[in-house]
Amino acid sequence: MNSGVGPVVSPRFSDLTTLAIGGEIGHYHHLTSRKKAVAAARSVWESGDEWMALGGGSNLVVSDEGFPGHVLHVAWRGKRLKAQPDGSVLLTVQAGEDWDQLVAYTVSEGLCGLESLSGIPGTVGASVIQNIGAYGHEISEVLDHVDFLEWPTAAETTLTGADLALGHRSSVMKTGERQGLVLSVTFRLTKSDKSLPIAYPQVSDALGVELGDSVSLEKLRETVLSLRRSKGMVHDEADPDSWSVGSFFINPVVTERFAHSLPSDAPKWLLDENTHTVISLDAEDAATADLDADLFAEQGESNAGAIPKGAPSVKEAPSEARVKLSAAWLIEHSGIPKGFQLPGGKARVSTKHTLAITNPGGANAEDVGSLARYIRTHVANTFGVVLQPEPTLVGIPLD
Ligand SMILES: Cc1cc2nc3c(=O)[nH]c(=O)nc-3n(C[C@H](O)[C@H](O)[C@H](O)COP(=O)(O)OP(=O)(O)OC[C@H]3O[C@@H](n4cnc5c(N)ncnc54)[C@H](O)[C@@H]3O)c2cc1C
CATH class of the missing domain: 3.90.78.10 (UDP-N-acetylenolpyruvoylglucosamine reductase, C-terminal domain)
Structure with missing residues (x-):
């Protein structure tokens, strides 16, 4: 079955994951509109069939047998900025936006908060699933709330970081305690061209500053991208040494x-x-x-x-x-x-x-x-x- 908004021929997981592995998809839904995504999820959940969400496929390892159920491919996009009376800015981003493009956008707009997370592949919707983090910062620090479609009722709800129990590469969605679709993510950012305090020695060393210092958003992003590239931690189609899911194991x-x-x-x-x-x-x-x-x-x-x-x-x-x-x-x-x-x-x-x-x-x-x-x-x-x-x-x- 296809939702009528995507390609008729189902791709394989190997076409849609950064490791380029994984077998066939039972029923593929390429969801480019939030409204259609909600309708598709409702109908799949009512059917009682197996299902899973798919973003950029950068944290997913699927067997060669594939997955016989429904794959809801999160591809709806859009973002909106709203200035707050306290000087902060609420940035609401639809789940299918590309994470690193979003970070680049915040840096170019002089919005502080996401710059340390430059170069992480994947979608904005998936960023909350494991509370993505790197170089001493994680999104829980700047998350305001998530618009969530709860399985199995398909009720739309708003969840905060506390509701999601965000921990180190973890959330209630990652553990499976709560299931559903992240529809959009709202971040609370600061209007500033200076980065959050540097919290990682390798970054401060590379910049020649002290831990706790701030530098320009652009400088921080460049430095993080360069460190990540040196470790193969920026997904690069031209470099098979970067075809991975990033870290395969969590620090115990x-x-x-x-x-x-x-x-x-x-x-x-x-x-x-x-x-x-x-x-x-x-x-x-x-x-x-x-x-x-x-x-x-x-x-x-x-x-x-x-x-x-x-x-x-x-x-x-x-x-x-x-x-x-x-x-x-x-x-x-x-x-x-x-x-x-x-x-x-x-x-x-x-x-x-x-x-x-x-x-x-x-x-x-x-x-x-x-x-x-x-x-x-x-x-x-x-x-x-x-x-x-x-x-x-x-x-x-x-x-
Ligand atoms: C080179 C490389 C470097 C990386 N570096 C880091 C790093 O520094 N820090 C870090 O934290 N991670 C890192 N990662 C892991 C990965 O990029 C992140 O976890 C990313 O957020 C996954 O996004 P995705 O869209 O690719 O998710 P997918 O791989 O498509 O999905 C991951 C999980 O989230 C679920 N999911 C996806 N979208 C939704 C949605 N909208 N609603 C509900 N569930 C959803 C999927 O069902 C799946 O269980 C790296 C990966 C690679 C390949």
Whole structure:
């Protein structure tokens, strides 16, 4: 079935995802108008059939068998600015707008708040699903509200960041506690040509300024884009080393006691629940902090599953401090280098960043799944930490 607003021939997931893998789509709906999207979602949800939303396909890994249900491809666009009496600006953006084009627009309009998130692929609607973040900032800091179409009732509702329980690469939509379609996202931005305070050492070092300083929005965007390119973290059609879903695994959070059982040179960041700050456990860690742009971001509860069997869990010992680890460090120090490929496998660890699994050409979902399982098992056997995937996996078992 097609909604009558898109192409008659269904594309495959491999045509619509940044990893360029994944099989057939059962029923494809290319939704270029919000009104038609609401009508299509209502009708699909009433049918009781399986369904899923698709944005830019940059955080999605679908099996070679594909998905037999309905795929609602979010492609409606538009944005509106509204100045507020307190001097802030409310920017409402429809879900199908391209994220990085939006960031470029805010920078050119002198609107501060999104500049650190330059270069992240995907759509605006999906940005809230995992509370996208990089270089010490995430969208929860500037989110005002989301217009949401709730499954299964198809009632339109407004949700705040608190309603969405935004955490580190997490929300109630990511965990599946709440399902539906993000219709639009409204950000509260500041009219200023200066960036938010720089919260990541690699960015301040590259700019030759101090942590906490601000620079022009353009300068910040350029610097972030250049750092991201050096790690293959800007999706580039011409560079297969960037054909990935970004970080494949989330930085794990473990108890402080367990963290101390790891090698002393493993980066460890104490999470302060009260002040929401992240503190290096020892001075050496600062030197290795550039392994992952996510290390400084605040960590929510969602990753508690990363605590390995045998280690004290957050739930068992709620008062014990929690410590974030670098998934990239764990992978590299378990003996999996950048550029690693399984014998006969066509998926590859990025040659620029250990956290990204890439499709340098000819890989299928089975190749990606096998490499992800190998990495996960290897890290678990070496360090006792079970890495959790960051992207949405459809038909790709990791256990
Ligand atoms: C090179 C590269 C670098 C990356 N760097 C970062 C980074 O620095 N930080 C970061 O946080 N992420 C990063 N990512 C991951 C990804 O870009 C983001 O998660 C992005 O927000 C996904 O957007 P998308 O439109 O591609 O979503 P998709 O991949 O299409 O979908 C992701 C999930 O969201 C759901 N979804 C999509 N749209 C909607 C909607 N409108 N309503 C309801 N559900 C929806 C889908 O069903 C799916 O479960 C990176 C990815 C790549 C390829």
